Structure formats: structure tokens, C-alpha cells
Amino acid sequence: MTKSPLNDSFACDAGTLQELMAGKTLTCPCCDGPLTAEKLARLLGDVQRLANDRQEQAGPASNGSAPAAGMIIDPHAHMISRTTDDYEAMAKAGVVAVIEPAFWLGQPRTNVGSYIDYFTMISGFERFRAGQFGIRHYCTIGLNPKEANNEALAEAVIDALPRFLVKEGVVAMGELGYDEQTPLEDKALRAQIELAKEYSLPIMIHTPHRDKRAGTLRTMSVLKEHNFDPSRCVIDHNNEETIREVLDQGYWCAFSIYPQTKMGSERMAALVESYGPGQLIVDSACDWGVSDPLAVAKTARLMAQRGISADAIRKVVYGNALSVYGLNGEMDEQHWLAPAAIDQRTLYEGNSVLRGGQTPRIEEPGRPVDELRIV
Template sequence: MKDKMMIIDPHIHMTSRTTDDYEAMSEAGIVAIIEPSFWLGQPRTQVGSFQDYYSSLVGWEPFRASQFGIKHYCTIGLNSKEANNEALAEQVMELLPLYLHKENVVAIGEIGYDDQTPAEDKYFREQLELAKELNMTVQVHTPHRDKKAGTIRSMEVCMEHKLDPGNVIIDHNNEETVKDVLDKGFIAAFTIYPKTKMGNERMVEVVRKYGSSNIIVDSSADWGVSDPLAVPKTAALMLKRGIDRKDVIKTCYQNALDAFSKNGKMKESDWLNPKGINQSILYNDNSVLRGQEPRVDADQIN
């Protein structure tokens, strides 16, 4: 256990995952995660569904993660796909400030472009202004179609709004976009998927070519075909392929910690000096155990 590398997955959608995933993630060395608010696979049709979803990201999910020794943080925002329903988007924008001050919210995100429509542009800009007003980090979703143009446009808009590039994480990068992102001073995050976006073999070569500064590895594991262990697997492959351990630590742990801890809510001490696990406690009278014997660490016994 001493030699196990600590891992942060700074982009994973645990709302879509099971408790088995939490168990496996903990065993693989994941000590902290960041869960961005995102599209759930079908459109939400009323503001109350956003409110319940955001509430779960600051309530139920942190509890569920804690039951397996993982510290849970999140980012809150109106995602690009749902920005196109403008009547609903206006209501969501009024809702956001109620959640951005919650204790585990470390950034506004994931926001940006999907089809690069005028509505997406409007609400992306409004949320960038909100980030400036609240001095918050921004997590940007870059479009899956027309990737390079959309990534460049995302950065240009951030600069138009005078955001510090060092406080903006540009996610879903690939080999085509990474140089532009790094050259402009933004933080480049890479989503490791089994079949699409970035594979872990390709990620190894990106780190070999560009080094480890301002590069973050994440899984973005969600309701689709994806892998909640993508970050520890990529870390292991980097080491196997001869990437220096210090560079693996930076890309799979330290850079994420540095990027998302700027508002003071994400603290390394949360997992370096953790409270023990007590699976006998409940959240709104609910347990994740379904009748299993609860784990109660020694420091949790009264």
C-alpha cells in the first residue's frame, strides 16, 4: 500500500456509476474525484430536474463516495447541449448561484460548446462572467465535432472575457489540439475512453512529447461505454512505457490538485489525514450497503 500511487480523477460522472465502481476505484488508488454536472443522455424538461441533480452532486454523491474512502468534489454549470433550450436555460442560470458556494463545488463546469450555436455561445459567455465575478476556476467542454476549431474558439472567448488561462481547464483534448492549448497557457485535460477520444496508449505518447506541465488525465466515465479506472490504468501504462514517475504523478494527481484547489475547497489534507470510514451512518435514512455488514474503522467507534 505504501508504494501505491495516489490518483485524482478530475472528470468522472459518478451519478451514472455503481458502488462497485467506487470500491474498485478506491482499491486502484483513487483518493479524490471531481464530478462535473453534465447532460444525462436525454433532455431535462424543467428546472426542478436541474435542481434535484445539482442537489445530488453536493449531497448524496459526496456521501456515497465517502463510504468508500474517496473525497468527492464537483463542478456546477449549464452544459452546452442543454443551453439550446433557452427558456429553460434562463431558469437554470438563476439557479446556479445557489449551488456555486456549496462546500464541495470547486469550479464552474463543464461549460462550452457542443454544436457551437448562438445559444451555446450566449450561456457560455454568461457563465464565464459568473466565474469572473466569483473568482472561480472554469472547466470547459470542447465539442466532439469540429474539435480543433471549437477548442480554439473556446479559448478565444475565455480570453475575450479576460479570464486567466491558468485558471481554465480545457477538456476533451487530443493530439490535434494540445499544442494550441498549452501554447496559450491553458490547462489541457484529456478524456481517456476505451474506443473514442483519447486512448491510454495515445496519452502516453502525448506526455512523452509534451511533458507533464499543465496536462491532466481524466476518465469522464459516464452512462456510455467508459472506464472509471481509466486514470490508474493510464498511470500504470505510462510507468510501463518508461515515463518518469514524477511526470505520472503530475498528470494523474498533482496537476489536477493544483488546478482545482485554488478556491480553497479542495484540500490534500482531506485524504492524507482522513477520518475513518463508517458505513453504519445513513444519508436521509438511506445506506449504500443493502444489508451488508458495515465497515466501521477504529476511530469511528464511540
């Protein structure tokens, strides 16, 4: 018989119980028949599983003096394409903050006004919408490499960027980098690296989907040419091909947990076990495609099941992202440890997150730290 650390419960097999019950008879409480060792073992196993499930759902106790291990930042989530149901599910899973990188829309934009409206939305209304569901929203601003190949339009967009780089809640420039690794993409990347330096902003790098390793190495070479500090730069969408060199050059190394592509939760857990949590960051990159806004929470839970320490998990799903994206002072832990009240009657430029007849959610400021758990 072995004693479980959970609630001092017992877990044992039928053979052990047969030895324990030698010469003794137990009666089943429901039918008054004999309770065999096999039946008792199965009953104890069922009870232990219920205790384990309860412990897992409740999470470790918190004394309230520090953030709970279950608090999560998703530092790459295209929430403009997600629903309010996603915000509610993310908040329930322990996500306290998201970062929304400037992205492409799925089809080419044709004029600079389209970009301006988009940048305005991710730094304005989307920030408001997230807050109405209990999540702090930040964004990064930049010209995505996929849209850098229309030279005249790209130049006009880059000229418009400075007015957004100084907005509240903008924590970095991004996503920058390469897609097809063309000369025009290179030109746009270099111009935006210089803007990041001018405005003292970290950088979020998009690594290409094709020829990833070569594109990642080329990106880091360009950053080095421009004397950009690796400790202020996140290289995202990494995999096993790129992790070693990204870490060796001193960059933050991020991974997108994206179904069937990029990186899966099992592989991510294995990388944390192999390389340690020091410079690793996990994100969902959820967007308008097949993707999962709960990918970070699910990966954290899997890592816990595999025995990775709570401190290591906290670093890769929370602490590391806060360290780099908090560098310009726009992202602060107190934003979610002591949040503003939620009042869905509030309007943003005359607009509400509600529709006619819906009951507004109204909550006093602050959520108990104990409620923020990976579920």
C-alpha cells in the first residue's frame, strides 16, 4: 500500500488488499454482500481519481502575496479575428493579458487608409473590448513582411507608423521579418528596425514559414548589422531547427502552438525539458484560421502533467513575456493584479460590446488571485 500526497489518500492494488484483508471480511454498504479485494481496489481507485481531478482543477493554494502559477500571458494573439466567447474562455483559463501583433487581413490591403484604420482598431476598440471581458490587451505595430512587396504602399505605411508607436498599450514593433525573403521585405525590415531604435521599442520578429532556418539566420544577421540588442527582441514561430541558434545569439525564443503546423504542445514540453525555460516564450498565434486561443493554457497544463516545475511553466507562459514586452513601460503587472472594474454598460465612441436586451456584466475592481487557474 502506498500513501498519496493528495489529501493523505491511499492507492493500492488488489494483491496488496488481499494481504491486508487476510482472515477479515468486509461488507458492501449498498448490498450487504461480501466486498472483495478486487472490488475494494477499484472503489479506492475511483475515489483517488476524483480527488486528483479536484486537486488539479483547484490548483495550488496561493497566499495572495504573488501571482498564482496559473496566470498566463498570451503574447501573440490576433484577437481582432476572435469572438467574445474566446475572451471569456481565455479569462476562465487564467489568461490575464494578450498582445496583438499587427497582422495581414488574409487578402492584400490596397491603400494606406486601410492600415491606419486597422492600427487604430487594435490599439483602440480591441483594447476596450478585451477589458470588458477581464483581459488586459496590448499590441505591437508594424508592417507585416507579407505586405512589404508593394513598394509604394509599404513606404506610405512606414511613414504612418510613428503616430501609432507612441500610443498607450503599444509594447513593441511587430510582426517584422521575412516572408519570401525578397529585397523589398529586406528594405522594410531595416527601416522598421531603425524606427524601433528611435522609439525605444522592443521588436517581435516573424520567421518565414518556408526556408525557416535560413530566414531566421538572415533576420538575426540584419538585426546585428543594425546593432539591435538581442535582449530587446523576440524571435517568434521557432521550431527545433532554429531554437539553438536563436538562444545562442541571446534572443528571446518564442513558439506558436498552432494546430498541425509550427509547434505542438508535446513538442513544446520536450523543448522546455531539454533547453530549460530561461529565454523561451509560448503563444497561441490564434487568428482567423484554424487555431486555438486556449493553446497556451493547454500547453501549460500538459507541461505540469509531465512534471515540469511550476516555476519553469510560469516563466514560459507568463514571466518571460512580461520581462521583454514590459521594457518600454506600457505593460505592467499591476494592470491585472489590480484591474479596473468591468462594466459592460460602458461605451467606446458610442459603441458597446453588448447588443439589445443583453444583460451587462458589472464587477467591482479586482479578481482574487486564487481564481486565476489553468483549467
